């Protein structure tokens with residue numbers, strides 16, 4: 001094959017796709033129990049949404065977006081994340097009318113032009129939430145608790161919860177200034193990218209993976225020394241609520257995360273089972289984002305988790321995942337004359353919620369029985385021309401080999417009863 005998946009993308013083959021379905025189903029059940037409702041937005045959006053929402057100085061906007069012009073001359077971008085699109089949808093459809101708290105969850109593919117490595121790809125899947133309309137620290141704490149409980153429900157145990165407070169429009173400018181002043185004094189040690197970052201948004205220097213820049217940042221002023229009373233009070237309440245929920249966490253003063261929209265709380269859940277890409281999920285509060293994209297002030301908080309990394313962590317922790325659901329009955333035909341009748345019977349069994357299969361490859365009866373044995377069915381219903389004419393079939397119990405003549409009219413009921421006995 002000369003045409004294969006583009007670099008940094010992969011197919012979700014059945015085994016992985018089934019795990020993804022399980023992650024989704026578990027998320028939907030848990031998130032709904034926390035009061036979140038589903039939302040879905042387009043795969044591409046106006047480029048401006050991300051430039052304004054995520055920030056021009058971020059790596060995502062500066063280097064990683066899949067941006068293209070469509071045939072109508074519009075600049076569009078494949079979504080690199082879903083927070084800005086969900087806030088866009090919230091504003092566009094006035095979902096917060098009446099001043100209520102709107103809690104939304106989503107799942108789907110995101111696109112970032114990053115250097116692929118284990119746990120990092122160019123098309124990757126996220127599951128996330130956004131809670132819009134409330135300032136209360138309890139919404140931040142609820143989001144953190146939900147993210148951790150989700151991973152725990154999947155069966156993960158090795159989880160580190162890191163939290164930080166990024167300050168707000170009141171106190172961030174002073175921190176930004178102090179950080180910029182510090183960095184200007186150490187410019188010769190910074191990489192060219194960080195020199196650019198320093199002038200656009202000095203907080204983005206925290207995102208640099210370059211070890212020399214990281215050394216410089218280790219001695220940088222910390223945001224905690226600049227936070228205003230309101231931010232400090234908010235953060236203290238988040239911490240108290242996490243303690244109330246019995247959730248262990250660490251405060252990491254360097255957790256600024258790679259988006260310009262964060263204010264106040266940021267958080268990340270990591271697994272030490274993974275390599276360099278150890279963040280399973282992360283998020284934070286973004287009280288200024290709605291205004292950044294042209295809407296009225298709307299406080300918000302949310303998170304997103306990466307499906308690939310979650311699956312890698314589940315594998316590393318040896319958590320068993322649901323296997324393919326069993327097929328219970330194989331309908332075999334003695335010769336060609338009963339194929340149509342078999343097709344009808346398989347359909348009737350499936351309608352009666354009995355997982356059934358038949359041969360589509362023109363196999364002989366012997367071949368069909370071999371296939372039935374391999375697929376691990378409990379029963380084979382064998383349809384010969386004489387039996388079919390009498391309105392019967394032979395049902396073989398695959399384990400004991402015992403055979404019974406069963407009227408076709410009673411087949412669903414007969415099998416349903418026996419299957420129940422066998423799997424109870």
Ligand code: HAM
Nearest residue numbers: 081083120121124279280281282283284302303304306
């Ligand atoms: P993020 O930290 O960029 O946050 O992404 C969240 C998660 O997506 C990461 O923790 C990681 O598991 C996964 N992820 C990110 N990039 C990749 C990649 N290239 N390959 C594989 N997995 C990846 C956000 O996207 C924010 N929108 C989260 C948020 C929601 N903040 C507030 N609300």
